[in-house]
Amino acid sequence: MKRTPLFQIHKSLGAKMIPFAGYEMPVQYDGIKSEHMCVRNHVGVFDVSHMGELIISGTKSFDLVQSLCSNDVSNLEVGDVQYTCLPNQSGGIIDDLLLYKLSDNVYFMVVNANNIKKDFDWINANNNFGARIENQSDNYSMLAIQGPKALSAMQSLCSIDLLKLKNYKFKIGVFAGIENVIISKTGYTGSGGIEIYCANKHITHIWKEVFNAGKKYNIKPIGLAARNTLRLEMGFCLYGNDIDKNTSPIEAGLGWITKFTKPFTNSNFLLNQKKVGVLKKLVCFELTSRGVPRKGYELVDQNGRIIGVVTSGTMSPSLSKGIGMGYVLSEFASAGTKIAVKIRKNTVNAVIVIPPIYKS
Numbered sequence: 001m002k003r004t005p006l007f008q009i010h011k012s013l014g015a016k017m018i019p020f021a022g023y024e025m026p027v028q029y030d031g032i033k034s035e036h037m038c039v040r041n042h043v044g045v046f047d048v049s050h051m052g053e054l055i056i057s058g059t060k061s062f063d064l065v066q067s068l069c070s071n072d073v074s075n076l077e078v079g080d081v082q083y084t085c086l087p088n089q090s091g092g093i094i095d096d097l098l099l100y101k102l103s104d105n106v107y108f109m110v111v112n113a114n115n116i117k118k119d120f121d122w123i124n125a126n127n128n129f130g131a132r133i134e135n136q137s138d139n140y141s142m143l144a145i146q147g148p149k150a151l152s153a154m155q156s157l158c159s160i161d162l163l164k165l166k167n168y169k170f171k172i173g174v175f176a177g178i179e180n181v182i183i184s185k186t187g188y189t190g191s192g193g194i195e196i197y198c199a200n201k202h203i204t205h206i207w208k209e210v211f212n213a214g215k216k217y218n219i220k221p222i223g224l225a226a227r228n229t230l231r232l233e234m235g236f237c238l239y240g241n242d243i244d245k246n247t248s249p250i251e252a253g254l255g256w257i258t259k260f261t262k263p264f265t266n267s268n269f270l271l272n273q274k275k276v277g278v279l280k281k282l283v284c285f286e287l288t289s290r291g292v293p294r295k296g297y298e299l300v301d302q303n304g305r306i307i308g309v310v311t312s313g314t315m316s317p318s319l320s321k322g323i324g325m326g327y328v329l330s331e332f333a334s335a336g337t338k339i340a341v342k343i344r345k346n347t348v349n350a351v352i353v354i355p356p357i358y359k360s
Contacts, residue, residue, distance in 0.1 A: 004049035005141055005200045006207055013221055020224060021113035023050040028223035035226035036317040039191050040360070043147035043214055044222035048195075049203065052116035052137040054109040060129035061105050068126060069099060070249055070270075072259040076101040081168045081186055084257050085249055086122065087265045091273075092245040093252070095119050096237060098186060100170060108182075110142075110197075112239045126265070141203035143196050145210060146222075146230075150193035153217040157209055158183060162194065176209035178202045188227065190234035190356055229314050232323060235284045235355025241295060242282060242311045242325050250274050251327070252282045280308065281333040284355045287322035291341065291348035298342040299326050299350075307332050310341060318358045322348070 002023045010017065015026035026047065028035060038044045056065055066073045071084035078101050086094040095115040100108035111119045120135045127133060145154055151162040159174035165185045175181035175196055182197040198206060211219055228238070237243045237252060249258045250273040260271050287293065293313030301307050313324030324341070332339060337352040 002050075004047055005203050006047045006049065009204065009207060010047065010221070015221070015223060018224070021050050023113065025050060026221070026223045028225045029221050032223075032225045032229060033317045035220060035222045036229050038218065038220045039147045039189050039222055039226065039230055040318055041148065042218040042220075043145065043150045043153050043193070044220050044226070045207075045210055045214075046144040046146065046222050046224075046227055047142075047207075048144050049141040049200075050113040051142050052109075052111040052113055052119065052135070053140045053142075053197070054111060054116075054120060054123065055102075055106065055134045055136055056109065056123070056131050057106045057134075058129070058131040059105055061107055061131045064123070064127055064129045064131045065099065065107050065109075066262060067129075067264055068123060070254070070258040070264060070267075071099075072261050073099065073101075073107075074262070078103055079169055079171065081170055081184055083168075085243075085254060086119065087249065087267075087270065088245055089266050090245070091248045091266065091269055093239075093243050093247060093249060094122055094245065096239055096243060096254075100182070100184070102172075114240065139200060140197050141200050143203070143206065143210065144187055144189075144193065144227075145196065146187045146189040146193035147191050149217045153214040153219060154194065154210065157213050165194075176206045178206060181206075188236060189230040190236070190358070191230070191360070226317075228312075229317055232312050232314055232325065233316055233318055233356060233358035235325065235357055237282070237325075238312060247282070247327070248273055248278070251278045251280055278330060280327045281330050282311070282325060282327055283333050283352050284325050284357050285323070285339065285341075285350045285352050286316075286319070286357055287324075287341065288349045288351055290322075291343045291346065292322045293324040293326075293341045293343065293348075293350075299328055300340050300342060300347065301332060302338060302340070304340075304347065307339065313341075316358065322350075323357050324350075328352075
């Protein structure tokens with residue numbers, strides 16, 4: 001198992017560590033609910049240094065990423081971040097990722113930890129443009145500093161005006177006295193904040209400075225468990241649960257990052273799905289009776305007929321009710337449709353809702 005540079009700090013804070021994506025990662029510190037609500041109301045810090053970073057450069061770097069990504073990379077200016085995915089040739093998704101435009105000829109991809117090698121190999125196999133592809137995942141550390149008070153808490157450490165930084169924008173500046181830190185207005189929680197990337201050798205110093213600056217804002221370290229409940233309340237996809245090699249971006253409700261203004265891998269197939277429709281769709285739902293949905297539970301209609309399956313589920317700390325995501329037959333995908341979840345021997349009523357499930 002690999003460890004992030006902050007492993008010993010997590011241990012000293014009493015974190016419960018679990019195997020995740022080949023790393024020993026903190027799943028929780030003082031409890032999922034308290035950590036979750038800290039991010040919703042104050043500011044919390046996630047060590048997400050397990051994530052992958054790929055750098056694509058060269059005069060034809062744009063052509064390569066444009067041919068592989070579902071979103072339209074031509075819309076990016078230097079300083080922009082774009083959510084996109086890498087479609088495969090059979091209608092599914094290789095990975096979802098954030099794409100940063102560092103300069104006219106340099107792109108920075110932030111990919112899921114489990115998919116680093118797969119993504120790197122796929123991009124290399126399709127590099128017909130002579131671009132340079134570097135896997136820098138072992139050289140970067142990453143913190144997600146999230147919550148409504150994150151910007152105020154971190155401003156004293158930062159050389160840029162965080163309040164003026166717009167969503168899905170980034171700047172490279174000084175953070176906690178360290179130069180060349182990527183400071184990005186992105187996150188996976190729905191509660192605002194920033195994500196930062198730096199060389200491994202600086203992350204321990206930055207972590208300590210972040211917590212010093214955040215003391216009066218009730219800052220806490222946050223584990224992977226709360227990261228999951230936070231993203232699920234927002235209806236954000238998790239690769240390996242809600243999207244994978246067998247689910248298309250059209251089925252997953254990711255048509256908004258699938259732009260047919262240019263050709264890309266399997267774009268004709270996906271365009272046909274958009275025009276003709278799909279048999280199943282990813283939906284969000286909330287339980288109207290007591291219960292907690294879990295991945296793999298069957299979804300049924302009012303007559304008990306199986307219509308789909310849960311891909312992610314939890315007890316929402318913000319709403320105090322069971323919530324989830326799952327694929328259902330398209331005829332049942334409209335908001336307000338009444339369905340049910342089979343939880344062991346019980347059938348628990350639920351209703352389809354428009355994301356985010358939690359509305360702040």
